[in-house]
Amino acid sequence: MRTATSSIQIAIQEQFGWHFSQRDGVEFWVKGYGRARDLAALMQRLKTHSLNLSRDALEDYLCGLDGHFAIAARGPGWAFAAVDRVRSIPIAFAKGSKGWIIDDQAGRLKLRLGLDDVDPNAALFLAMSGYTIDNSCLFRGLRQLGPGEFVMFAPDRAPECKRYFI
Numbered sequence: 001m002r003t004a005t006s007s008i009q010i011a012i013q014e015q016f017g018w019h020f021s022q023r024d025g026v027e028f029w030v031k032g033y034g035r036a037r038d039l040a041a042l043m044q045r046l047k048t049h050s051l052n053l054s055r056d057a058l059e060d061y062l063c064g065l066d067g068h069f070a071i072a073a074r075g076p077g078w079a080f081a082a083v084d085r086v087r088s089i090p091i092a093f094a095k096g097s098k099g100w101i102i103d104d105q106a107g108r109l110k111l112r113l114g115l116d117d118v119d120p121n122a123a124l125f126l127a128m129s130g131y132t133i134d135n136s137c138l139f140r141g142l143r144q145l146g147p148g149e150f151v152m153f154a155p156d157r158a159p160e161c162k163r164y165f166i
Helices: 039-050 055-063 106-113 120-129
Strands: 008-010 019-023 026-033 068-075 078-083 092-096 099-103 142-144 149-153 160-163
Touching (some): 008 068, 055 078, 055 149, 092 106, 099 106
Antiparallel strands (some): 068 078, 092 099, 149 160
């Protein structure tokens, strides 16, 4: 895990196909296949938006990507995470004592934050079907992105989720 310079941390590790790059004050994590795997091209496209990253600019950026991917990035005063149209590579996030944490391993994030309060609805879904439904998570406080969704973070604000593809 890289150290955080704001109240948003990215705890993804360079394993299981994840790649990390840092340039011009932007940390960039990507895992993907097809054209989404081209880390240099993705960073170059993001660089044009990073100084004034808006929800609409991020949506345009993500709609232009093909393939299976998950992305997490952090720059001065902002961070975001996104998954492809089918959520082939999951991303989870939760609030810790020092701010928001983004991770690709929900179990690792749950253990790190000591989340043990079970959501009874999610437990019922799991008991009846073997999985939770939609974006629900078994443990309260843990959230995950749905297919075609991204989340934007800014210090001292609640995360803002948006679906860019339906």
